[in-house]
Amino acid sequence: MKNIAILTLGLRHNYGGILQATALYNFLKSEGYNPILLRKYPIQKKWKAILIKILERLPFQNFKGVRNSYIKYNNNIHFFDEYMPNQTEIMTYKSQIEEFLNRNEIDTVIVGSDQVWRYAYINDTEYDTYFLNFNLNRRIKKISYAASFGVDTWKAPIENNNIKKYLSDFNAVSVRESSGQEICKKDFGRDNAELVLDPTLLIEQSFYSDMIKNKSQESYDCITYILDENAEKNELVRKINIECQHKSVFNLLEKNSTYSVQDWVSSFKMTNFVITDSFHGMVFSIIFNKQFVVLINKDRGADRFFSLCHLLGLEDRLFDPTQGGTFNAKTINYSDINERLASLRKSSKKFLLNALGE
Numbered sequence: 001m002k003n004i005a006i007l008t009l010g011l012r013h014n015y016g017g018i019l020q021a022t023a024l025y026n027f028l029k030s031e032g033y034n035p036i037l038l039r040k041y042p043i044q045k046k047w048k049a050i051l052i053k054i055l056e057r058l059p060f061q062n063f064k065g066v067r068n069s070y071i072k073y074n075n076n077i078h079f080f081d082e083y084m085p086n087q088t089e090i091m092t093y094k095s096q097i098e099e100f101l102n103r104n105e106i107d108t109v110i111v112g113s114d115q116v117w118r119y120a121y122i123n124d125t126e127y128d129t130y131f132l133n134f135n136l137n138r139r140i141k142k143i144s145y146a147a148s149f150g151v152d153t154w155k156a157p158i159e160n161n162n163i164k165k166y167l168s169d170f171n172a173v174s175v176r177e178s179s180g181q182e183i184c185k186k187d188f189g190r191d192n193a194e195l196v197l198d199p200t201l202l203i204e205q206s207f208y209s210d211m212i213k214n215k216s217q218e219s220y221d222c223i224t225y226i227l228d229e230n231a232e233k234n235e236l237v238r239k240i241n242i243e244c245q246h247k248s249v250f251n252l253l254e255k256n257s258t259y260s261v262q263d264w265v266s267s268f269k270m271t272n273f274v275i276t277d278s279f280h281g282m283v284f285s286i287i288f289n290k291q292f293v294v295l296i297n298k299d300r301g302a303d304r305f306f307s308l309c310h311l312l313g314l315e316d317r318l319f320d321p322t323q324g325g326t327f328n329a330k331t332i333n334y335s336d337i338n339e340r341l342a343s344l345r346k347s348s349k350k351f352l353l354n355a356l357g358e
Helices: 015-030 046-057 063-075 077-083 094-103 127-131 157-168 178-188 205-211 231-243 261-269 279-287 303-312 334-357
Strands: 003-007 034-038 108-111 141-147 172-175 220-225 249-251 271-276 291-295
Touching (some): 003 015, 015 261, 015 279, 046 063, 063 077, 094 127, 141 334, 178 303, 271 279, 279 303, 303 334
Parallel strands (some): 108 141, 220 249
C-alpha cells in the first residue's frame, strides 16, 4: 500500500479548508492508498504566538476572532481524528517536514487544494514548502491536486525563476481555476497543468450525508453564509429574501457561532436556498442541489467562482455587489448540472489516479 502525504494550509476553523482536506484524504483511502495529513502551520514570531495563546484562552472576549477560532478548532479535534486519523504532529518549519519524509516510507506528496499557491496566504518565510522544494535522501513523486493561486495573477514575479524550477520537478500539476492554468503557463513555463474539481466535489454527496446522519438540524427557507459582511451585502440579502418570499432565514455566521464541521454541512442540506460569498458555501449548495446566489467576494478571490460556474453552466447565480443589477431568481435545474458534475468528477479522478500510478 502506497503512503501518500497531503500538504495543505493549516487546518483550524475554516470549514471549507477542513472539508477539502477531508475529501482528498478519504478519496485516496477509498482507492486503496494510505493517506497521511502533514499538519503544517505558518511560522510565527514568538511574541505573536504568545499573544494568540493568551487571547485563545481568555474568556468573555473575541478580539480579532481568535477566541472563536480556538473554540471551533477544539470542537473539531474529534472530527480530524475520525476522518483523517493518520496525521503528523503540528509542524511549522520545512526542515520538520523534510525530516518526516526522510524518516518514513512516503511514496508521494500531494499539495492542495485550497489557496496553497496564493503568495499572500502562505504567510510564511518558507513559501517554497508549498511548491515541494524539499531536501530529501531519495526521490519521491510530487503532485499538485486542485492547487489554487486564489487570484487571476501571480503576485510575486521576483520568485518566478525559482518556482519554474520547483514546478519542473513535479510529476503532475493540476489547478482549481482556469486562471491557474494560465499562470502556470505564462509565469512558470508549465503548459500542461490540468483543470480539476475541488476535492470536496471529487466524492459523492452520500459521503457528506453519511457524515451528518446523526445530526438533527432545524430546516429553514434560506441560510446566509457571508464571510465579509457590509451594508451593501446586507441590503442585497434582504432584497433577495423578500423577492424569493423566504419566511425563515438563518445566518450561519451569527455572532459567536462555533459550529462543528458536521453542523455546518448539515445546515446546507437542511435549507432550500443559500446566499453566500464563500466558495465552499457555493460548493456545498451545489453538492446538496440547493437554489443559491453568490455575492462575489473579490478580496478572497473571484475567479474560483467564475471557473466552477462556467464548467457547470451556473454563471447566472453569480452577483457582483459592486456592479448593481437585478438578481435572477430563475430556478436551477440540477439534472443537467449533475450530469456535468459527474463528467468532471470522472476526469478529475482520472487525472489523480493516473498521476499516482505513473
